Amino acid sequence: MLKMFIESFKNLISKPQTLKYPFEPSPEPKNYRGTIFYNEELCIFCDKCENICPPGAIKFEVIDIENGKKQYNYNPYLCIYCGACVDACPKSDEGCLSQSDKRTPALGREVVKNKKLGYFINKIDNPRDFEKEWEKLEKRAKLSREKLAEHKKQQRLKKKEQIKKSN
Ligand code: SF4
Numbered sequence: 001m002l003k004m005f006i007e008s009f010k011n012l013i014s015k016p017q018t019l020k021y022p023f024e025p026s027p028e029p030k031n032y033r034g035t036i037f038y039n040e041e042l043c044i045f046c047d048k049c050e051n052i053c054p055p056g057a058i059k060f061e062v063i064d065i066e067n068g069k070k071q072y073n074y075n076p077y078l079c080i081y082c083g084a085c086v087d088a089c090p091k092s093d094e095g096c097l098s099q100s101d102k103r104t105p106a107l108g109r110e111v112v113k114n115k116k117l118g119y120f121i122n123k124i125d126n127p128r129d130f131e132k133e134w135e136k137l138e139k140r141a142k143l144s145r146e147k148l149a150e151h152k153k154q155q156r157l158k159k160k161e162q163i164k165k166s167n
């Protein structure tokens with residue numbers, strides 16, 4: 001009886017074990033595999049992260065064909081948080097790509113505007129447009145890569161011609 005009384009008293013003064021979800025967000029468990037963060041300043045644009053990503057959640061778009069400049073775009077709603085891109089990145093030790101312990105807010109509840117998430121997500125104001133915009137980006141990125149490949153091919157041909165002429 002005394003034991004029961006002590007136990008009840010302890011429960012009365014201790015913090016509740018339950019969560020106030022959905023009024024308060026539930027905390028992420030330890031070692032939670034969350035949203036991928038990117039640091040453009042450290043990127044060498046090797047495309048390894050894009051090539052290894054199983055669902056295609058990373059897309060580089062060539063934004064300057066002459067200089068071959070690319071822009072990183074990440075879709076956290078397509079991402080399966082496997083961490084393969086971070087493992088493949090040759091600059092991840094320096095923090096170019098890292099897996100945070102933060103979960104991505106549910107689409108439609110909160111628009112994510114985090115500088116580290118890449119350009120695409122920072123541009124979208126309306127979550128309803130998200131899928132459509134990503135589809136457009138995929139097409140644009142593919143086309144820009146084809147244009148870059150063609151540009152490089154033409155450059156190589158020009159060089160060959162110049163060498164031929166000078167000989
Ligand atoms: S964590 Fe996996 S799914 Fe997400 S971007 Fe990286 S490779 Fe792609």
Ligand code: SF4
Nearest residue numbers: 043044046047049089
């Ligand atoms: S693997 Fe790393 S360095 Fe290479 S393109 Fe991706 S983020 Fe940049």
